[in-house]
Amino acid sequence: MEIKVASVDSVIIYFGDKIDKDIAKKVKNAYLCLKKVNLDGVIEIVPSYTSILITYDIFTYDYETIKNILEDTINLDNKIEDNSKLITIDVYYGVEVGLDLQSMSEKTGLSIEQIIKIHSDKTYDVYAIGFLPGFGYLASVDESIALPRLSTPRKSIPKGSVAIANTQTAVYPQASPGGWNIVGRTAFEFFDKSLQTLSPISVGDRVKFNPISKEQFLKQGGVL
Structure with missing residues (x-):
């Protein structure tokens, strides 16, 4: 998992660089984890094939702060309740x-x-x-x-x-x-x-x- 700056108010979390079942599971697990935690100041969470875009309130977080919070919040080994259908x-x-x-x-x-x-x-x-x-x-x-x-x-x-x-x-x-x-x-x-x-x-x-x-x-x- 790698977190990089996307813009002044967003970061991208990368889990890989190709369409892959295992990478998709990591993206899904991290997405469900973030949705469950429901962090204050996080405006939007947009998953894709290999990454998740996080948009946040710049008056609540700076890059280093949101990066540390995301690293502490996301545990890819945790099993999150899956409501997929x-x-x-x-x-x-x-x-x-x-x-x-x-x-x-x-x-x-x-x-x-x-x-x-x-x-x-x-x-x-x-x-x-x-x-x-x-x-x-x-x-x-x-x-x-x-x-x-x-x-x-x-x-x-x-x-x-x-x-x-x-x-x-x-x-x-x-x-x-x-x-x-x-x-x-x-x-x-x-x-x-x-x-x-x-x-x-x-x-x-x-x-x-x-x-x-x-x-x-x-x-x-x-x-x-």
């Missing part, structure tokens, strides 16, 4: 909504049916929330379908689009520009203003995608 997301993987399924098939040499099965067979960990409220970065995608972002991003990705970029997968919680490979669409609401966290998914949760038919998708309120 498994969330099943119904997805329609039809080619009319899976905008990149055909090109992915050509690039990987896999059939569209194989791509869908590979993507939906895995259970993904929520490593971070960012880019948009409710946009969860999920990993890790099987290497056989892990493709880089599009060379030319689209000006608008429809809300609910399920996407892949390298070894990450995600769902666009609202329409927005984007360059990820689109494989399907869901009617599941990832952005909920009634929730304090603005989303039903949180860092540490797990997500499983469940293939459904077009008819089921439309009955759930899905839009083509």
